[in-house]
Amino acid sequence: MLSTMMDVPLLLSRVVEYGASAYGTSEVITWTGGEPRRATYAEVGRRVAGLAHALRGLGIDADQRVATFMWNNQGHLEVYCAVPSMGAVLHTLNIRLFPDQLVYVANHAEDQVVVVDHTLVGLLAPLLDRMTTIRHVVVNGPADHSVLAGGGRTVHDYAELIAGMPEAFDWPVLDERSAAAMCYTSGTTGNPKGVVYSHRSNYLHSLTICMSGQLGLGPADRTLPVVPMFHANAWGVPYAALLSGSNLVMPDRFLQAEHLARMIATLQVTRSAAVPTIWTDLLAYLDTHPEADVSSLKDVLVGGSACPPSLIKAFEERFGVNVIHGWGMTETSPVGSVARPPAGLSAEDAWPYRVSQGRLLPGVEGRVIGPDGSEQPRDGQAVGELEVRGPWVAGAYYQDDDPAKFDDGWLRTGDVGSLTSDLYFTITDRAKDVIKSGGEWISSVDLENALMGHPAVLEASVVGVPDERWGERPLATVVIKEGRDVTVDQLREFLSDKVARWQVPERWAFVSTVPKTSVGKFDKKVIRRQYAEGGLDVITRPGPGASG
Numbered sequence: 249m250l251s252t253m254m255d256v257p258l259l260l261s262r263v264v265e266y267g268a269s270a271y272g273t274s275e276v277i278t279w280t281g282g283e284p285r286r287a288t289y290a291e292v293g294r295r296v297a298g299l300a301h302a303l304r305g306l307g308i309d310a311d312q313r314v315a316t317f318m319w320n321n322q323g324h325l326e327v328y329c330a331v332p333s334m335g336a337v338l339h340t341l342n343i344r345l346f347p348d349q350l351v352y353v354a355n356h357a358e359d360q361v362v363v364v365d366h367t368l369v370g371l372l373a374p375l376l377d378r379m380t381t382i383r384h385v386v387v388n389g390p391a392d393h394s395v396l397a398g399g400g401r402t403v404h405d406y407a408e409l410i411a412g413m414p415e416a417f418d419w420p421v422l423d424e425r426s427a428a429a430m431c432y433t434s435g436t437t438g439n440p441k442g443v444v445y446s447h448r449s450n451y452l453h454s455l456t457i458c459m460s461g462q463l464g465l466g467p468a469d470r471t472l473p474v475v476p477m478f479h480a481n482a483w484g485v486p487y488a489a490l491l492s493g494s495n496l497v498m499p500d501r502f503l504q505a506e507h508l509a510r511m512i513a514t515l516q517v518t519r520s521a522a523v524p525t526i527w528t529d530l531l532a533y534l535d536t537h538p539e540a541d542v543s544s545l546k547d548v549l550v551g552g553s554a555c556p557p558s559l560i561k562a563f564e565e566r567f568g569v570n571v572i573h574g575w576g577m578t579e580t581s582p583v584g585s586v587a588r589p590p591a592g593l594s595a596e597d598a599w600p601y602r603v604s605q606g607r608l609l610p611g612v613e614g615r616v617i618g619p620d621g622s623e624q625p626r627d628g629q630a631v632g633e634l635e636v637r638g639p640w641v642a643g644a645y646y647q648d649d650d651p652a653k654f655d656d657g658w659l660r661t662g663d664v665g666s667l668t669s670d671l672y673f674t675i676t677d678r679a680k681d682v683i684k685s686g687g688e689w690i691s692s693v694d695l696e697n698a699l700m701g702h703p704a705v706l707e708a709s710v711v712g713v714p715d716e717r718w719g720e721r722p723l724a725t726v727v728i729k730e731g732r733d734v735t736v737d738q739l740r741e742f743l744s745d746k747v748a749r750w751q752v753p754e755r756w757a758f759v760s761t762v763p764k765t766s767v768g769k770f771d772k773k774v775i776r777r778q779y780a781e782g783g784l785d786v787i788t789r790p791g792p793g794a795s796g
């Protein structure tokens with residue numbers, strides 16, 4: 249029997265219209281370094297309609313791709329809203345990809361238009377001649393257009409393009425399963441792979457993350473997505489803000505701790521989302537700038553790579569900020585789990601839940617597959633690769649039939665860990681980063697978390713390197729905090745009651761910074777290469793065999 253309910257498609261145009269009407273007075277505030285730029289959601293809604301008309305005027309029709317090369321700001325939000333709503337496909341280019349990868353993804357997606365921030369013109373201009381499908385470049389802000397011209401492209405000024413355009417648009421009624429946006433994965437070897445989100449998947453993902461058990465945004469919030477809109481849709485925050493009425497504070501290019509601290513204080517930011525390195529930097533800044541006031545901040549979501557438990561503790565104890573750990577992937581839209589503990593637990597009992605990667609979101613199913621291909625019990629102990637499926641999980645890549653990532657209707661995440669009966673998931677490692685030492689596995693994440701708990705350590709990354717006797721052994725690269733000092737022997741001693749003795753690394757390198765990927769994660773490929781090429785100053789101590 250079919251239901252008697254209306255068959256209304258879940259479309260992003262509804263999200264935009266809803267935000268602009270129901271929360272017309274909520275604001276998007278863009279940090280400029282000087283006076284912040286403000287616009288209400290009602291104004292944004294009108295400009296979004298104007299932009300859609302302007303893009304139609306440039307010939308954008310059906311599912312053509314419109315790329316962005318932008319920071320998190322009001323203009324980017326407008327493109328985010330206009331392009332899918334009009335039925336075209338938004339492609340957020342990761343400005344930090346290597347030039348060849350950027351050219352590859354723009355050509356692979358067959359982008360027709362690119363909207364670029366004026367401050368990024370210099371980065372994009374040299375690549376445009378190789379981005380062969382781009383016909384129009386739209387510049388957001390004042391810039392020299394001549395460097396973008398050539399190759400049959402037309403260059404437009406964003407403000408001029410939408411000036412005088414109608415302030416309403418008759419949004420098409422689309423199939424909710426049609427493409428709304430695409431994002432390419434980063435950090436993998438080989439070419440990036442395209443994930444294509446649908447209206448339905450983005451709509452459901454946005455609704456779900458608004459829940460109080462998840463990000464819990466509301467109209468009284470001023471939410472600061474530091475995570476870029478080109479990194480897995482800023483974790484869904486922009487659409488979630490429109491649905492929930494949360495104000496948005498957009499950092500633009502000002503991602504340094506000093507600016508973030510000022511943004512938080514000046515604009516009374518209540519929530520934020522970013523990768524751990526951003527919070528590590530902010531914490532170091534706050535330590536040396538006691539005048540900085542982050543008292544408005546309630547909840548921050550940290551994910552993208554494992555959040556050191558010491559970071560969660562430090563923010564809570566010193567600043568009263570609730571750091572919420574979350575896990576996700578470009579392929580999962582991206583939020584897959586959020587580590588809010590079950591209700592009614594003491595702080596001590598809640599702690600293991602809070603440092604886990606979190607409880608799977610409603611709608612995301614998970615299973616752990618052991619090395620023999622069998623599903624492991626959900627007992628929080630048995631370890632294997634996590635596989636997920638759900639309405640906002642990718643079932644394939646765009647024009648790429650790589651079967652390695654998919655297993656009979658499930659996405660293979662490449663993350664190794666365990667699952668509990670109440671669906672909390674703990675990652676011990678990326679499958680490719682697990683260190684296999686003499687037949688035993690060492691979790692690089694456990695070692696990193698333990699090391700980053702040392703008061704003198706700013707950052708620590710651990711990779712497996714070849715070892716004649718054990719096959720592989722851990723190498724720790726450590727960044728020491730400014731003005732602090734620590735020796736290898738002190739760090740080994742510090743680890744001795746935190747991990748099994750045989751897991752304590754004997755290879756160490758002190759570095760000024762841990763190399764990062766385009767989305768701010770530790771770049772373990774680079775560390776392994778530096779080690780192999782003799783580029784690290786390695787200090788060694790006797791291995792586990794010698795020390796017993």
Ligand code: AMP
Nearest residue numbers: 551552553554574575576577578663675
């Ligand atoms: P990306 O598609 O760039 O967002 O990368 C997704 C990958 O980031 C996941 O498969 C994990 O390996 C890693 N990741 C994301 N969140 C976490 C987390 N909270 N803890 C550990 N790893 C994470």
